[in-house]
Amino acid sequence: MKVVPALLALTLMVTPLALRAESEAAKKLSKNQEKYDADKDGKLSDEEKAAAKEGAKAKAKETREANLKKYDANGDGKLDAEETARKKADEQAAHDTAKAERDARKAAKEAEKK
Numbered sequence: 001m002k003v004v005p006a007l008l009a010l011t012l013m014v015t016p017l018a019l020r021a022e023s024e025a026a027k028k029l030s031k032n033q034e035k036y037d038a039d040k041d042g043k044l045s046d047e048e049k050a051a052a053k054e055g056a057k058a059k060a061k062e063t064r065e066a067n068l069k070k071y072d073a074n075g076d077g078k079l080d081a082e083e084t085a086r087k088k089a090d091e092q093a094a095h096d097t098a099k100a101e102r103d104a105r106k107a108a109k110e111a112e113k114k
Helices: 003-026 031-036 046-071 081-113
Strands: none
Touching: 031 046, 046 081
């Protein structure tokens, strides 16, 4: 009889740990993170994280250079207020277009259901 409370207490302690381990195992890498998961174990090691960080830095540099090439009208190597405003307007237009496309697809799906 004295064993039952001890087993119950042990069960109550182990169950949350098992559930937490399950939820951590269920976490999936994003598509971007999957590119850096060299050993395909579903987790990023320290080396893989470092590679992902370097990849992000390279992508940011590439984006900055592309923005300068596209928007730096006066060629001074930086975006002034007018150039930045033009860049933001283009980004907003692209965002609005993508949202309109998503909304149109959603409306089409809803129309198919009816």
